[in-house]
Amino acid sequence: MSIRIEQLTKEYGAQRAVDGVSFEIPKGQVLGFLGPNGAGKSTTMKMISGFVEPSAGQIEVCGINTGENPMAAKAKIGYLPESNPLYFDMFVKEYLHFVARIYGLKSIKTRVKEMVELTGLTREQHKKIGQLSKGYKQRVGLAQAMIHDPEVLILDEPTSGLDPNQLEDIRSLIVDLGKEKTVILSTHIMQEVEAMCERVIILNKGKIVADNKTGSLKSSPKKRDVVWFKVKDKQAKDFNLEHIRVTTGEGAFLIAEASNRSDLAEEIYRYCVERGYVLQHLAQEQSSLEDVFKNLTK
Amino acid sequence: MGTIFLKELNQFFSSLVGYIAIGIFLVMSALFTFVFPATSVLDAGFASLDSFFSNAPLFFLFLVPAITMRMFAEEYNTGTIELLITKPVSLKAIIGGKYLAALSIVCLSVLPTTVYYFSVYKLASPVGNVDTGGIIGSYFGLLLLGASFVALGTLSSAVTNNQIIAFLLGVLLCFGLYMGLDFLAQLPFFVGRLDYFIEHLGINAHYVSMSRGVIDTRDLLYFFSLIFISLAFTQLLTSKQK
Numbered sequence: 001m002s003i004r005i006e007q008l009t010k011e012y013g014a015q016r017a018v019d020g021v022s023f024e025i026p027k028g029q030v031l032g033f034l035g036p037n038g039a040g041k042s043t044t045m046k047m048i049s050g051f052v053e054p055s056a057g058q059i060e061v062c063g064i065n066t067g068e069n070p071m072a073a074k075a076k077i078g079y080l081p082e083s084n085p086l087y088f089d090m091f092v093k094e095y096l097h098f099v100a101r102i103y104g105l106k107s108i109k110t111r112v113k114e115m116v117e118l119t120g121l122t123r124e125q126h127k128k129i130g131q132l133s134k135g136y137k138q139r140v141g142l143a144q145a146m147i148h149d150p151e152v153l154i155l156d157e158p159t160s161g162l163d164p165n166q167l168e169d170i171r172s173l174i175v176d177l178g179k180e181k182t183v184i185l186s187t188h189i190m191q192e193v194e195a196m197c198e199r200v201i202i203l204n205k206g207k208i209v210a211d212n213k214t215g216s217l218k219s220s221p222k223k224r225d226v227v228w229f230k231v232k233d234k235q236a237k238d239f240n241l242e243h244i245r246v247t248t249g250e251g252a253f254l255i256a257e258a259s260n261r262s263d264l265a266e267e268i269y270r271y272c273v274e275r276g277y278v279l280q281h282l283a284q285e286q287s288s289l290e291d292v293f294k295n296l297t298k
Numbered sequence: 299m300g301t302i303f304l305k306e307l308n309q310f311f312s313s314l315v316g317y318i319a320i321g322i323f324l325v326m327s328a329l330f331t332f333v334f335p336a337t338s339v340l341d342a343g344f345a346s347l348d349s350f351f352s353n354a355p356l357f358f359l360f361l362v363p364a365i366t367m368r369m370f371a372e373e374y375n376t377g378t379i380e381l382l383i384t385k386p387v388s389l390k391a392i393i394g395g396k397y398l399a400a401l402s403i404v405c406l407s408v409l410p411t412t413v414y415y416f417s418v419y420k421l422a423s424p425v426g427n428v429d430t431g432g433i434i435g436s437y438f439g440l441l442l443l444g445a446s447f448v449a450l451g452t453l454s455s456a457v458t459n460n461q462i463i464a465f466l467l468g469v470l471l472c473f474g475l476y477m478g479l480d481f482l483a484q485l486p487f488f489v490g491r492l493d494y495f496i497e498h499l500g501i502n503a504h505y506v507s508m509s510r511g512v513i514d515t516r517d518l519l520y521f522f523s524l525i526f527i528s529l530a531f532t533q534l535l536t537s538k539q540k
Binding site for chain 1: 301302305308309312313376377378379380381383384385386387388
C-alpha cells in the first residue's frame with residue numbers, strides 16, 4: 001500500500017473538518033477526491049503532506065508513519081498546495097534549484113533541466129516566477145512537486161485556472177505520471193475525474209460518502225435511466241409500458257424514465273417497431289458522475 | 299539549514315533590502331561619527347569611537363526589524379510556508395537558516411566600519427593611542443546586540459502575516475529591551491529596590507559592560523539566552539500554526 005489512512009480526524013474548535021476518514025491506496029493508483037467546498041478534501045491532503053497535524057488517526061506513506069517519522073515521509077511525497085504558493089521574486093530555475101537542494105538531490109542541474117522540459121517551461125525558464133501566467137505558474141508548482149521523483153503525488157486542484165489547451169497538457173502529464181506513481185488529486189470538475197482517475201472518493205462534511213472505481217460509481221443501484229425520443233404523430237399517452245413512465249418534454253420530445261433499466265432504449269425501440277410507430281429520434285441520457293455527486297452530497 | 303540560509307540571503311540581495319539596509323547603516327553611522335558636530339569624533343578631540351558605539355544600536359533599532367519583518371510574515375501571507383513545511387526540512391533548520399541570513403546582513407553592515415577604527419588610530423596623537431581593547435569589546439557587544447535584535451525581529455515576524463505589524467512589533471521589542479527597561483528602572487517605585495535587577499534584564503547594561511573591553515561570561519550568557527529564548531518562542535509560534 002502506498003498510502004494507508006486510519007480514522008483520520010481534524011477538529012477546528014467544535015467543527016470537525018475531517019471526521020474519521022479511512023482508506024488505502026495501492027501503488028500506482030490515481031485517486032480523485034471529490035466533494036463540495038468545505039468537505040475536507042484540502043484538509044485531508046494537508047494532513048497527508050504534513051502541513052496540518054491531525055487531531056486523531058494514523059497516516060502511513062509507503063509504510064512510514066507520518067507522525068513518527070515526518071522527515072522520511074515528506075521525502076516520499078510531492079505536494080502541490082491548493083493556492084500554488086510560489087516565491088514570486090525568484091527565477092524559475094533558481095526556485096527549482098532551491099527545491100532540488102532541499103531534497104538533497106545529486107546532479108541537480110540535469111534534474112532541473114529534465115523537469116523544465118517535462119513541464120513545458122523551456123521558453124519561460126529564465127523569467128521570474130511572478131512574471132509568469134497562471135498556467136505556467138501551475139507548471140512550476142507541478143515541477144517542484146515532482147522534482148525528487150516522489151512515490152506519492154498529492155495535487156490539490158492541479159488544473160484550476162488553466163485554459164483548455166493547458167488543461168489538456170497537464171491532464172495528460174498527470175495520467176502519464178499515474179502509470180508509475182500513486183497520485184491523489186482533488187478537483188471540482190467531474191469530467192476530469194472521469195478522464196484521469198481510476199478511483200473516486202467523494203467526501204461530504206468530512207466523511208466519505210462514496211469510494212468506488214470511477215466506472216462502477218456511475219452504475220450505482222440508485223441509478224435512474226432516462227431516454228429521450230420522438231415519434232411521429234404520437235403523444236406520451238400512447239405509450240403504455242410496464243415500470244416505465246413516459247412524459248412529455250421540451251420541443252415535442254418524449255421522456256421515458258425507469259430505474260435500473262439499462263435496456264430502456266431498446267425497449268422503446270421494440271415497442272415502436274411492434275406498433276409501426278415512426279421513431280424519429282432516440283437518445284439515452286448518460287447518467288453522469290455529476291448526478292451521482294449531487295445525489296450523494298445533497 | 300544551508301539551503302534555507304542561501305535562499306534567504308539571495309532574497310535579501312535580489313530585493314535590494316540587503317543593500318539598502320547596509321547602505322543606510324553605513325551612511326548614517328559615518329555622518330554621526332565624523333560629520334555632525336554634536337557627535338563627531340573630530341570635534342570631540344578625543345580619539346575614541348564612543349559616539350559610534352552609542353549611536354549604532356539606535357540605527358539597528360529600526361534597520362534590524364526592517365530586515366527581519368518579512369522573514370515569516372511574508373511566507374504566511376503568500377502561503378509559501380506550506381511549501382517549506384511540507385519539504386523534508388525541520389522547523390529548526392528553517393528558523394536557523396533565516397536567522398543566520400539576517401544576522402549576516404548585520405555583520406556585513408558592521409564589517410566596513412572597521413575603517414573608522416583605522417581612521418581614529420591614525421588621527422590619534424601619538425598615532426595608535428586608542429583603547430583597542432575597549433573597541434574590540436564594543437564590537438563584540440555591538441554584534442551580540444545586533445544578534446539579539448535579529449532574534450527579536452524574527453520572533454515578531456512569526457507572530458503575524460502582516461509585515462508592517464511585524465516591523466512595529468520588532469521595533470517595540472528591541473526598544474523595550476534595549477532602553478525601555480532602563481527607563482522603567484528609573485521609576486521612583488523601583489529605585490533602591492529592583493532597579494539594578496531590572497536594568498540588567500535590559501540589553502543596554504550588558505552592552506555598556508562589554509564596551510569596557512571586558513568580555514564577561516555573564517554578559518555572554520545574557521545575550522545567548524535572549525537569542526535562544528526568542529528563537530525558541532519563534533519555533534513555538536511557527537509550529538502552532540498547525
